[in-house]
Structure formats: C-alpha cells, structure tokens
Amino acid sequence: MKKHWGWGLADSALTEQEIRDTVPLVIEQLGFGGSEVQMPVPLESAQLPAPRLKPGDLADITVADRRNRAVHALGKAYRDVVRGFRGDFANAPDFVAYPRSERDVERVLEWADTQHAAVIPYGGGTSVVGGVEPRGLEAYNGIVSLDVSHMDRVLEVDVASRAASVQAGAAGPVVEEQLKQRGLTTRFFPQSFEFSTVGGWIATRAGGHYASGPTHIDDMVESIRAITPRGLWESRRLPASGAGPSPDRLLLGSEGALAVITQAWLRVVPRPEYKQGASMRLPDFAAGCEALREVLHAGLSPANCRLIDGEEAPGDDPRPLLVLGFEGSLDVAAELSAAQRICRKHAAEDIAESAADSWRGAFLQAPYLRDILVSVGVMAETFETATTWDRLDGLISDVRDAAQSAVIEVCGRPGRVTCRLTHVYTDGAAPYFTVLAPVARGEEIDAWDAIKVRVSDALLAAGGTITHHHGVGRDHMPWYDQQRPEPFAAALRAAKNAVDPAGLLNPGVLVGLNHRRAAD
Ligand SMILES: Cc1cc2nc3c(=O)[nH]c(=O)nc-3n(C[C@H](O)[C@H](O)[C@H](O)COP(=O)(O)OP(=O)(O)OC[C@H]3O[C@@H](n4cnc5c(N)ncnc54)[C@H](O)[C@@H]3O)c2cc1C
Structure with missing residues (x-):
C-alpha cells in the first residue's frame, strides 16, 4: 500500500x-x-x-x-x-x-x-x-x-531476437524479476525504478541507467501496443525500419494524451558478465566536462558516467567526483583504462571506489530523504536539461546563477544549488540540478513555482531543452510550447483530434485544453 x-x-x-x-x-x-x-x-x-x-x-x-x-x-x-x-x-x-x-x-x-x-x-x-x-x-x-498497474506481466520472450513483450503496468522490479528467470534484463534503471512502469517510461521517454549509448527507453522499444478512443494502435515488430515517420515515435513521449499504452516489445540484454568501475576527482567541473567529451569522442561508451559537484558528492573532498563504469559480455577492463587515461590528462585523480558506492546509496535514498526535508522546512527539488558541448559551460553557469539568485530573492537567503551530469553524448550532455533551500512553512509552493519559472527561462535562453528525461506534463507546457516549432504543434493537435476526438485522454498535457478549436 x-x-x-x-x-x-x-x-x-x-x-x-x-x-x-x-x-x-x-x-x-x-x-x-x-x-x-x-x-x-x-x-x-x-x-x-x-x-x-x-x-x-x-x-x-x-x-x-x-x-x-x-x-x-x-x-x-x-x-x-x-x-x-x-x-x-x-x-x-x-x-x-x-x-x-x-x-x-x-x-x-x-x-x-x-x-x-x-x-x-x-x-x-x-x-x-x-x-x-x-x-x-x-x-x-x-x-x-x-x-494500469495490474497489467504487469512479461508475456513472451523471443530469445533469438533478444526481445520481450511486457505489459505496460509492470514496475521496474516486477519486469526485472520475470526477465531474470531467463537470464535477461532491460538494464533500464531510472532512479524511480522501484515504482515507475514500462508504460510510464515509454509515455515520458524516460532516461535510465546507461549514461551513454542507449540512454532513453526510446532505444529499447521495438514495438508498442496501445488503445486509443478510436481503436487499437499496434506497430509491427521490426529491428529497424525506414517506412515513413515511425508510429512508435509518436507514442514515445505521448504522456497519456494520445493513447493508453498496454504492451510493448522491449529490446533486452543478457545480464552483463563483466563490470568494472572507477572513481576520480577532477580539479573543477569544467575540466570534468572536457574529459568526458574526449572520452565520448574516443568512441568509448561508459554505462555509468556521473560527474557530480563536490558539494553534492559524498565525503569532504570539495572537488567534483566522477563515477565511471563499463559493463558488457566481453571484458571491459581495457575500455575503463582508456577512459581513465583520458581523464588523467585533464588532471583527474584516482580515488577509492567506496566514494562511488556511497554516492549510489545516497542516489537511491534521495526520494525518501526528500520527505524528511519537507518535514523540517527545507525545499528540495531537481530539474534537468541537455545541451550541446559548445553551450554546456555557459548553460551550467547561467542556470546556477539564475537558481541561486532566485533562491535568495524568494527564500531570503542562499540555498544550495548543485549540478551533476547524468548522461553524456558525442555532441553534448545532460546536466541535472538540485536546489536545497530554507523555505517558510506554508509558502513552499509559491516559492518553488517562482524559482522554477526563473530556472526554466534560463535553461531555454542558454540553449537547453526544458527536459532531457522528466517529460512535459502540465508543469513544463509553457516552455515546451516555446521550444517546439509551431507547425509541429499544429500536427500534434491534429493527431490528438484524430485518435481522441472528444479530448478524453490526459487533457491539457502536450496539447492545450482548447485543442479542438485550435486544430479546426
Ligand atoms: C525520485 C524520482 C526519481 C526519478 N528518476 C527518474 C529517472 O532516473 N529517469 C527518468 O526518466 N525519470 C525519472 N523520474 C520521473 C518519472 O519516474 C518518470 O517520468 C517515469 O517514466 C514515470 O513513470 P510512471 O510509471 O511512474 O508514470 P506516471 O507518473 O504514472 O505517468 C507519467 C506520464 O505518463 C502517462 N502514462 C503512464 N502510464 C501510461 C500508459 N500505460 N499509457 C499511456 N500513458 C501513460 C501519464 O498519463 C503521465 O502523463 C523520477 C521521478 C522521481 C519522483
């Protein structure tokens, strides 16, 4: 319960x-x-x-x-x-x-x-x-x-194609437990893994455990089955296809506004036989970003790769912590060494693995800790984005400044604004910010809403996206509206009209509440 x-x-x-x-x-x-x-x-x-x-x-x-x-x-x-x-x-x-x-x-x-x-x-x-x-x-x-949480079974496993048909309501541990019996896994572990579901991951284009390579659920979806008010929407199982715009792409990120996702075929992998990790400290955040850019450009694809502000990382060391991990069915030691060599060129220093372990523990406990912080009058919230490498330093510094000055203005004194990189790509990275601040009881919602406007404006102004993996929902709509091209918004309204003409499904998400008038 x-x-x-x-x-x-x-x-x-x-x-x-x-x-x-x-x-x-x-x-x-x-x-x-x-x-x-x-x-x-x-x-x-x-x-x-x-x-x-x-x-x-x-x-x-x-x-x-x-x-x-x-x-x-x-x-x-x-x-x-x-x-x-x-x-x-x-x-x-x-x-x-x-x-x-x-x-x-x-x-x-x-x-x-x-x-x-x-x-x-x-x-x-x-x-x-x-x-x-x-x-x-x-x-x-x-x-x-x-x-849909009662629809939570793995229905079928195609071992030859390494894919599994899973009902949408299965939460992370329920999927993994069933796949484990076949020696398989999704290796998709968002921080909310304990409760979030396959359907929710697809509907929000969730980001998982892999820090590079197949980071989003998009990369793991082979086909989707969903019910719309106008009937069944089921895509063909295919390893790849060039046949026009993809039906799956329209459901990925549809956030309950177009259809109820009931099942999906997900690409799965054998449980990794080899895992190797290391932790390093960098002289500053920018050096860490540079090191990771080079790691990615060298063709390396770490499964875990978190660059964490010194203030947020466990321990007393004020320097940013880099947690690196490689995994696979072949030995990954050479890849880890290559990545470490690149990082050392950027003045990274090796440290004991235990720092990474304690960070992982804190990561999993964070949602529980937040409930305690609410009890003691501390504002605790996160937000995230992605941008290209050329704009990354500028975005991080602009957004930190916007967050810190908004906290001082709204809460009356400085809070703690920290940043980590959660996902990295050859062309950019996803910074994830945490705001902790003292807040007057009873004013928490207005205070956070005011800060959220400032940081969201700053994200877009600095060339970021309003979300890398949390989705749009109702809260991000004003910024999603700004970042998407208007012809695309019109196409989405028309799509909504076609499959949900009465506007029953999750009204106000992705498409404004007056979409029928707007689409006509
Ligand atoms: C502590 C914490 C940590 C988090 N960590 C991550 C993270 O690491 N990565 C990440 O990507 N996100 C993260 N999130 C955000 C959230 O977990 C994701 O958005 C997740 O994918 C939502 O899944 P859910 O099953 O809980 O969906 P819900 O919250 O129930 O729904 C989310 C949206 O999807 C729609 N939806 C849900 N199921 C269906 C369905 N079957 N068919 C159609 N629409 C549906 C809903 O209508 C809603 O719009 C985190 C959230 C918290 C609170």
Missing part, C-alpha cells in the same frame, strides 16, 4: 522521533533547516472533493476509497509532496479504474465518452511534471484515473 503522500509504501513512513533524530544531521550538512518538525496531515483529515461521477458499469474494476483517490491525485514532484503532506488533494479523481485487460481499458474509454469524463492514464505515479494530476479539468463532468 503506497503512502498517501511522498515516496514509498505506507509502512516505510518514518515516525516523528525518527525524523527528529535526523534534524541535527540535516542542519549540519546544509547549514539550514528548521528545528521544528512538522508531521503530515493524516489521510483521514485530508481535503478531498466529493466525487462528481459514479462508476456505474465500471464498478467491477474501480475503487473510490480515500487512499486510492489521494494517491492518484498527485505525482511526486516537490510541489506534489508538499501538497500531499498538507493534506491538499483538491484535484483528486472521482475514482480509480484498475483494468486487468485491454478490453477493460476500452470499457473505461467508452464509458468516459458517454459521460464526458477525463481519463488520466497512470503507471507508477512518479511523474515530476504534473503529468498525472487532473488539474484544471472543471469543464469535464468527472475524472477517472486509469491505473
């Missing part, structure tokens, strides 16, 4: 005393944080609107209890965690449907059409961009959250 707010399961929630015990550590680490610990509003006292619609013929696959409605009201961004913490579920769906088959998905869409209800496809609910929050949908008669 998921917690009704924040990250994790209900039975993993910390007690007030456990949180209180962490306060001195937080203050020592960050230099700020309130000594007053607040606890979340219990589910029984949370604010949920009365449901407007009853499920009628869908009663056999729906639930409408408080926990389910609350869990499906919000994603997992900082602004979601805060609102859940305060018991604010103003946009809760009327009920949650749990289809067990594609026919059930069709039934929900047919029912929604007759009722003029909005349908929000929901996988693991880990969206950090307002993708699953039914916000601003007053024009609809009601809202259904369509949670």
Whole structure:
C-alpha cells in the first residue's frame, strides 16, 4: 500500500522521533533547516472533493476509497509532496479504474465518452511534471484515473531476437524479476525504478541507467501496443525500419494524451558478465566536462558516467567526483583504462571506489530523504536539461546563477544549488540540478513555482531543452510550447483530434485544453 503522500509504501513512513533524530544531521550538512518538525496531515483529515461521477458499469474494476483517490491525485514532484503532506488533494479523481485487460481499458474509454469524463492514464505515479494530476479539468463532468498497474506481466520472450513483450503496468522490479528467470534484463534503471512502469517510461521517454549509448527507453522499444478512443494502435515488430515517420515515435513521449499504452516489445540484454568501475576527482567541473567529451569522442561508451559537484558528492573532498563504469559480455577492463587515461590528462585523480558506492546509496535514498526535508522546512527539488558541448559551460553557469539568485530573492537567503551530469553524448550532455533551500512553512509552493519559472527561462535562453528525461506534463507546457516549432504543434493537435476526438485522454498535457478549436 503506497503512502498517501511522498515516496514509498505506507509502512516505510518514518515516525516523528525518527525524523527528529535526523534534524541535527540535516542542519549540519546544509547549514539550514528548521528545528521544528512538522508531521503530515493524516489521510483521514485530508481535503478531498466529493466525487462528481459514479462508476456505474465500471464498478467491477474501480475503487473510490480515500487512499486510492489521494494517491492518484498527485505525482511526486516537490510541489506534489508538499501538497500531499498538507493534506491538499483538491484535484483528486472521482475514482480509480484498475483494468486487468485491454478490453477493460476500452470499457473505461467508452464509458468516459458517454459521460464526458477525463481519463488520466497512470503507471507508477512518479511523474515530476504534473503529468498525472487532473488539474484544471472543471469543464469535464468527472475524472477517472486509469491505473494500469495490474497489467504487469512479461508475456513472451523471443530469445533469438533478444526481445520481450511486457505489459505496460509492470514496475521496474516486477519486469526485472520475470526477465531474470531467463537470464535477461532491460538494464533500464531510472532512479524511480522501484515504482515507475514500462508504460510510464515509454509515455515520458524516460532516461535510465546507461549514461551513454542507449540512454532513453526510446532505444529499447521495438514495438508498442496501445488503445486509443478510436481503436487499437499496434506497430509491427521490426529491428529497424525506414517506412515513413515511425508510429512508435509518436507514442514515445505521448504522456497519456494520445493513447493508453498496454504492451510493448522491449529490446533486452543478457545480464552483463563483466563490470568494472572507477572513481576520480577532477580539479573543477569544467575540466570534468572536457574529459568526458574526449572520452565520448574516443568512441568509448561508459554505462555509468556521473560527474557530480563536490558539494553534492559524498565525503569532504570539495572537488567534483566522477563515477565511471563499463559493463558488457566481453571484458571491459581495457575500455575503463582508456577512459581513465583520458581523464588523467585533464588532471583527474584516482580515488577509492567506496566514494562511488556511497554516492549510489545516497542516489537511491534521495526520494525518501526528500520527505524528511519537507518535514523540517527545507525545499528540495531537481530539474534537468541537455545541451550541446559548445553551450554546456555557459548553460551550467547561467542556470546556477539564475537558481541561486532566485533562491535568495524568494527564500531570503542562499540555498544550495548543485549540478551533476547524468548522461553524456558525442555532441553534448545532460546536466541535472538540485536546489536545497530554507523555505517558510506554508509558502513552499509559491516559492518553488517562482524559482522554477526563473530556472526554466534560463535553461531555454542558454540553449537547453526544458527536459532531457522528466517529460512535459502540465508543469513544463509553457516552455515546451516555446521550444517546439509551431507547425509541429499544429500536427500534434491534429493527431490528438484524430485518435481522441472528444479530448478524453490526459487533457491539457502536450496539447492545450482548447485543442479542438485550435486544430479546426
Ligand atoms: C525520485 C524520482 C526519481 C526519478 N528518476 C527518474 C529517472 O532516473 N529517469 C527518468 O526518466 N525519470 C525519472 N523520474 C520521473 C518519472 O519516474 C518518470 O517520468 C517515469 O517514466 C514515470 O513513470 P510512471 O510509471 O511512474 O508514470 P506516471 O507518473 O504514472 O505517468 C507519467 C506520464 O505518463 C502517462 N502514462 C503512464 N502510464 C501510461 C500508459 N500505460 N499509457 C499511456 N500513458 C501513460 C501519464 O498519463 C503521465 O502523463 C523520477 C521521478 C522521481 C519522483
């Protein structure tokens, strides 16, 4: 059973005393944080609107209890965690449907059409961009959250082609457990792996474990099967195809606005036999970027490659930490050595592997830690982008400045703004920023929204994208609108009109709420 707010399961929630015990550590680490610990509003006292619609013929696959409605009201961004913490579920769906088959998905869409209800496809609910929050949908008669998590099986494995057919609702550990029995794996481990699902990864073009090479789920998708209000959308299984624009490409990143993804064939790999890693410290971040650019240009493709600000990395060393890892079915020692040699030319110094281990531990614990930070009055949020190497240094410095000055203006004192590179390419890299700041209780949402506008404007002005892997959702729409060409936006509106003429699916995401008028 998921917690009704924040990250994790209900039975993993910390007690007030456990949180209180962490306060001195937080203050020592960050230099700020309130000594007053607040606890979340219990589910029984949370604010949920009365449901407007009853499920009628869908009663056999729906639930409408408080926990389910609350869990499906919000994603997992900082602004979601805060609102859940305060018991604010103003946009809760009327009920949650749990289809067990594609026919059930069709039934929900047919029912929604007759009722003029909005349908929000929901996988693991880990969206950090307002993708699953039914916000601003007053024009609809009601809202259904369509949670596909009961459709979670690996249906078929084609060993010869190294591909697996997986149902969309399978979360990371559920897919991996089933593939492991065949000696296979997706090697796709986003930080949200514990709860995010195959359908969610495809719908948001998620970025996974590989830091170079096949970084996005796009690279692993062989074909997709989905249900639209106008019928089944299934692409052919092919290793490659030059036959016109790809149907899969339109569903990748469609964020629940075009179809409900029900299954996909994913390219899988044998579990790697060889893994080798190393950690290094660089004199400064720019030297680390230069080193990685050269590593990529040398044709090397590290599976793990994280360049982390000294302030964010574990340990007392203020220099940036580089975590490098290679893996494969052949020995990767030579590749690791070659990458290290290049990095040493940029004054990188080898350090003990344990630094990388402790960073990995912190990485996996981060979502749990954020819930504690909310309890002690610390703003904690991340945002990410990608840009070409020629603009990378400028973007990082502009965005850091924008974030830091916005924090001072909004929160009244400096916070901590750190950066790491999460993914690297021959032509650029993906910087990922973390903002930690003291924030007045009750002002968290307005404060973060003001900072988000400033950093998002700075990202676009510096030549970045509004997102490298978190998706667009409702939160990124103003910047997505600015970065996409208008003829493409018109084509997307027309596509939406063709497959979802009544505008039932995730209204307001990718296509504005008034899309029908605009497409005419
Ligand atoms: C702590 C944390 C760490 C994260 N780390 C990463 C990371 O490393 N890499 C990364 O890419 N992202 C990351 N994210 C963001 C998030 O996990 C991804 O966007 C993920 O792909 C969402 O998957 P989900 O199953 O939770 O989808 P949801 O949050 O349920 O939905 C996301 C969007 O996809 C749509 N959708 C979901 N399922 C379907 C479906 N079956 N058919 C059609 N549309 C659907 C929804 O309508 C919504 O628009 C992180 C988030 C958190 C909170």
